[in-house]
Amino acid sequence: MLHIILFILKLIGFLILGILALLLLLTAVFLLAPFVYRAEFSADNSPESIRGSIRFHWLMHLISGHVSYEDGTFTWHIRAAWKKFGSEEDVRAESPPERREKSERPEHSEHSGQPTQEQPAAAVRPEAPSSTGREIRKIKTDKEINLTDEPPSHKEKPKSGQNQRKGSKKRRFSDRKTLKEKITAFYERLKKIPEKIKYTFRKICDKIKSLVKKKERLSAFLQNEVHKSAFSRLVREIRRLFHFLRPSEASVDLEFGFTDPAYTGYTLAGISMIYPLIGEYAQIRPDFEHKVLKGSIFVKGKIRMLYALIFAWNMLWDKNVRTTYRHIRRFKL
Template sequence: MMHIVLLILKITGIILLALLGLLLLLGLTLLLVPLRYHVSGEWMGEAKAQARVHWFLRLLSFRAVYDQKSGLLMKLRVFGIPVWSSDKEEPVKEAGDSIEHLMDDGGDSLTQNLEREEQRYRKSAKKVQEMDEAFEKKSSDGCKRGARKALKNLLFSFRRIYDKLKGGCQFIQEQREWLENEKNQASLRFLWKQAGRALAHLRPIKGQGTISFGFEDPYTTGRVLQGVSLIYPFCHRQLSIQPVFDEKILEGEGSFTGRVRLGFLLWLAVQIYFDRHTRKLIQSFIK
């Protein structure tokens, strides 16, 4: 009897360990196996774009295609089998038939409604005229009261503006002291560093894009190019900017490929969480 009980416990333990191992393997797979994406698009007078995302040897795959004529189409596959798609046909009614139907059924009622509205308008016009006459009689008596009230409102407005300016100066002083705090500066530098690492991980690994733009005025083209030059050093390897100074044009095309590991992003978030001062700083911003 005891032998049978021990055998059952042994089998139960083996099953539990196997389930625990499967859960651990699934968790590591979710964290370490990257999501791979491919994005491409172009603008040649009309917008066209396509995006594909797949995970774990295309166990899960998602595709989205956009075209100005057909709109946005999306499809989700599991093991290559479509499980969801946004391409669903919906019944469309012709506008001409609906208008004819309304005109046939509601023509008489529309005429009656117009006559009723005309009568209501005449009655309301008489009431407005009577109210204007009564107001003219009382305006002479209430002129002095209105002047006193306007003076009080003006003084109140000046006091309110003064209070706002005083409160704004105090707010600026508090924010200046907050920025000069060494711990706050260290937390902001740490957040900036983590954000940079996250963006570097998310940006495409391969790809090439081209943008051609121009305006009728060459001066405007030069000013836009001057603004673009501030961010161009960060993307010059994968993006080519071609200004056109003698033609109004806007064209572009590109294709980019990259990957995202959830485990790396989770590790960055864990580092921020275990930094005590940074965690409190984020909580204060959220509240």
């Protein structure tokens, strides 16, 4: 009985060791397998001449793809194990409904051309108005004309004159009131102007004081020795990571220029930020007078997930980096 239990425990131990070895092998393949890429670009001073293509594969071609742009058309194709995705598959998937629509359109037009059989035989005519209604309308209009033609009575004339005088007096009185109100409102506004000036001046002073305090806090945070060492470590690790990510083969021969020379200068300033990395195999010529885009670019290289793991490991195991990260989370201006 004891031998059977020991044999079962041995089997369980071997199974656990096999699973662990398989997991270690998978992680090693995942970290060490290179992501291989190859990019090409060319242009000859016209939009039609622009051509470009990118090819990549990972995990021994288990995942691969191709992206290209040529003659104004953009095509892409990605394969993950036995699954395939791409622009050609999209076109094939979209083609059957388009054919159905085309087949249905002529049938619809044939049906629309035939006249409908069920139509009303005759339209209902509106009933003519009766003669009695016309007579009543005529009588009403005659009465209204007589009322309007009657001359105004002599008694109403003096009343209308008195009303006009009263109305003119009221208007004058209301005009005087509005003038007084306007003058008082303008005077009150003038009184409030110095108070507003004082308020704005105090507000500006408070903002300046708060900005000075924020500047002092930020300078104290940056001048801390722990934070300085953490930032210097970050710069070193980023440089090392870019060194790992450098392409194995590259050649850049480019001449560019915009209609506005300012945009050419902005583009050249952006390129100068990465020029230390590509300066060995790059020839860039800016043209500040003409709109030009000529040249070719070729880049080939490998990227491994191990590089990112090394970067994260070195940053996390640094005590100064950890303390700086905690201080950044708590920091408030």
